[in-house]
Amino acid sequence: MPDTIIAPIIPTVPVTPAILEALRAIVGDKGLIQDEQGKQPFVTDWRGSLTGNAAVVVRPATVEEVSGVVKLCHDNGVAIVPQAGNTGLMGGATPYPSHTGIVLSVGRMNKVLNVDPVGYSMTVEAGCVLQTLQETAASHDRFLPLSLGAQGSCMIGGNLSTNAGGVQVLRYGNARNLVMGLEVVLPNGDIWNGLRSLKKDNTGYDLKHLFMGAEGTLGIITKAVLKIWPAPKDVATAWLAIRDPQAAIEILSEAHAASEDNVGSCELMSRACTDMVLRHIPGTQDPLKADTPWYLLLEWSSSRPKPDGGEGMSEKMEQFLADQMEAGRVLDAVIAQNEAQSRNMWTIRESVAPASRAEGPGLSYDISVSISRIPEFIDKGVKAALDILPSIRPYPLGHIGDGNLHFSFMGPKGMDRPTLHQYSPAITRAVNDLVTSMAGSISAEHGIGIDKLDELAHYRSKVELDTMRAIKRALDPRNIMNPGKVVRV
């Protein structure tokens, strides 16, 4: 837990032997983990920066078991930390050290229940690994667009609870835009069946959107009906050396029309990030031997196969890049000629997180501003951090089409973690003040969890926090559902 956070008050009802036996009666021996070693991966977060406690890890196999477990905890006032793939970056799925209740892992609920290629939908359990779902869709000639670095281990329940983003948001939207229906176990153990595969349904409050992004504080998502899309048949991927971030915005703005609205991804990379990946991730190769500071990974995709002898995506992109070079925005560019080349470009982009772990201690901010203000934000943000710690190394990158930057810094060469972290509060305040002054978001896609609890309270209005608290108190009056995350009640 960041040292600056004072632990919120959470229920501390213990799991008594009687409760433990009642849990065992619901989920069986296979569904309970009691030994310390077995519990360890569930009480530590992916980054290794948070460790908490839990009396027991409970792993139900069905929604009825989830419901039974929650009812039992509700009746006894035992706190629950819901958890899926445990790849979150804000500690939303990690118990507090003072937690005396359970971790409820949905990892055993990992069945794909139905794929409807004609109706373009798929019904899945919360514990399905994202990559498995992508592959399932692909095997039906369909496309599940949610795609992010952790896809090999993150699970859809966590993706939806955090309204995950990723590299295809530009075209398909955040996780919440990919969902038609949900099944949720409420804090009292009731099961809400909202598993509708409807594109339109105006029948009362939109509960679905309330549970998505609530980080498990209002209930546990157990199943979802996901939208799927036609599989892309013609894809062009390019690596561009560009003039500056302003050029990136202008390139994207013109790419929409040039590609006939087929821009799938547009990721801004810095030379520093690229070099860091090349240093630490075996097998990656620099797509361009350029020495300029800014790059763009641009991908266009269409569901129409390239017509025989006709103009496909790469021909359109080639023409476009030539135009952009003439305009002085693109300095050099290479279009991937085969799958391996495009894979290499994507690996560089997606390996920034693991590479930065290998590089050493750093600070990272997941921010968004309106797209047209990104260049201004980068300039001012880098300057603000350098004012505080002149030798810090900026590593900006991000989803430029979404206005979302992973505004990251590596510590000065040779500086250890504790020393760097002494500067963290001042830099965080400077960055988040800047974000707020530019009407941006201090957490564009990673959520609030534990890490940003106090930042949210600092930057959001009283009326907004009060409204969130009113909803939390109403739906979870005993405050047992992931207590102390997102908002203090």
Next chain:
Amino acid sequence: MSDLVEKLRATVGDKGLITDEAGKHPYLTDWRDNYLGRALAVVRPATTEEVAGVVKLCAARKVAIVPQGGNTGLVGGGMPHEDASEIVLSLNRMNRIVEVDPIGYSMTVEAGVVLKTIQEAAAQHDRLFPLSLAAEGSCTIGGNLSTNAGGVQVLHYGNARQLVLGLEVVTPQGEIWNGLRALKKDNTGYDLRDLYLGAEGTLGIITKAVLKLWPKPKDVATSWIAVPSPQAAVDLLSGAHVASEDNVTSCELMARQGVDFVLKHIPGATDPLADRHDWYVLLEWSSTRARRAGANETGLAEKMEAYLGEAMERGLVLDAAIAQNEAQARAFWGLRENHSEAQKKEGPSIKHDISVAVSKLPAFIGEGIAAMKKVLPDCRPVPFGHVGDGNLHFNCQSPPGWDKARFFAYGEAISGAVYDLVTGYGGSISAEHGIGRLKVEDLEHYRSKVELDTMRTIKRALDPDNLMNPGKILRV
């Protein structure tokens, strides 16, 4: 209560207060003439601060508020009750476009701006605001958002909620929530925005919104197509996504019955095709890439022509006309958009705004028509709607010459048969029009106790005195 009226006058001025019966009348009756309510006063604030002031005054006296936009709703959501205990709060004086940001593809507007004005303002900046529906000349954006309106471009751009980046809302306590963020991504706590959207004014009053804009289409192809069956329409659409490179922006299905009503009642309407057919599709493709000059360049019209030719060979299309100019395209759209108007002129009708999964639509239409005919063999089903959304206006026109009283005696039986069928199909009994007053009991009947309880819990938490549009959507 005279004390309240005077305090309201002090808050909004004489211009903002209507207390005489004749002046109030248009705010107390709905477009379909199904409701005639009464109100203590109609209050028309000019600013968000005035809205907040009015809400605070009413909250202190426990007087209920019925928020109202353009008053074009179809389920009575903006209608006051008959006991004259409520005020109507109309947003129609808050009609400023605050800002247009063409580079950032966004626009900030007040709640009372007419939808068409927003579309035109976007077009002036070479941008598109895609929300488009028959009432666009009089409906206002606040109402569109409060009801999560649909319309004819949902297929490509989504419902109203997908077109919104941020909101400003006055809460039931009269506090102003400033959520006017022009951000595409913002994961900071509960999604309040999506809770207010579609809540029909029962959780607060939307006073401003940041809307998303899109590039303006530069190449549009519109066609009027006769198809043999609803199944052919679904198959036609399915192939169109690929053939158009994901550029299908509208796909509307109509039965001959509705087209006949339009041809009969709407001056100037003509049938684009020589022969009579049972089913029609209005198909529109749009691209933001302008057609380039040159013989080799294929624009959308050429692509569509090739696709329809191929579909004709497969038996999915019987006959088709592609609009040669904008006037023709508008005429095709007129046939679709005048369905409600023509039905009104033809006589009484019972409306059902339903949705099912797209692939189940053809089977539903067949069974649904049979179900209505079983109740009243002479009734005239008028199904039409948005194929790509699985959303049909599954309407039922009275037998020729029947008056409202005689026909509406069958209303419950006809609607019950339709809604039972919809529920059996896992569908929605209100795909885009909302619940309002009209469908409160239907919602209670068809939704689970858990769902209703959860909604009630939220309503009670945010509006404990039940003063914000009480009796709509839910009975607390």
